[in-house]
Amino acid sequence: MDTMTQNPVISPQMADLCSPARIPQIAARNLCKEFVSGGRRVVALQDVNVVIERGQFCCIVGPSGCGKTTFLRIVSGLETHTSGELRLTHFNQTKPLLSMVFQEQSIFPWMTVADNVEYGLRMRKVPKAERRDTVRHYLEKVGLSQFAGSFPHQLSGGMKQRVSIARAFANDPEILLMDEPFAALDEQNKAILQEELLRIWEESRKTVLFITHSIDEALVLSDRALVMTARPGTLKADIDVPLQRPRGAYEIRSSPGYAELNERMWKELREEVMHARLTKELA
């Protein structure tokens, strides 16, 4: 991975993918990933070409096993790509480049809620008073002020995910990578967390790359939805989601344009889900 600082100078091929008026933060060109395990070769990603702009909320949907998590892990630096180019632009070196929120609860079980949220700030040696104010702010935003001193085992699944989200935003990264963070939650909790995420994001407009299986979730949250093909995963459709902001997770579903976008995405996705199922059955 190539991480650039301020005013990225991108290659001419990358520039072709960018709109001149927008500032790229994540740019992938012909990105490929191949796994070899137990003598078996799996091409997870094939020629992924995409530029995600600074401040954009971008969702990725695709059939199971198409490489969504692999793409996110490559962007995060947890995984390397086999070929192609990936560039992340780090505009402000005094802040972290990225934070991740996973589906599974990834908070520290031995720390209180407040200590979990404070963790990244402490690592960055942010002054104590600022840490305290930031923790208080984000705990309030996710409705956990009264649980600051609780430990994770005393919380429900939804509350733990709130702590993860508060921690990620409190750390103030430029990019937030979210891998199906609400997948394990029931519908009501999911809707509430979507609302909270929208509210917090509106304040900071961070660049977000969010993976989901749900077309509905992608439309509720994103400015842009990318549909991936069945494995080997590549981008099949790039759909602008110009629904009003600020958004309410509930109201947006009845707003003009939502139903058409939903239908369009389903058409794109359906083919890939069928293809993935067929491939699995034949394997």
Ligand SMILES: Nc1ncnc2c1ncn2[C@@H]1O[C@H](COP(=O)(O)OP(=O)(O)OP(=O)(O)O)[C@@H](O)[C@H]1O
């Ligand atoms: N470490 C690994 N070693 C070998 N194969 C892997 C590895 N990680 C992922 N894969 C394979 O790469 C492909 C893409 O996996 P990935 O988890 O990225 O898909 P996904 O779209 O996120 O799936 P899901 O929606 O089910 O979470 C799958 O076939 C998977 O089995």
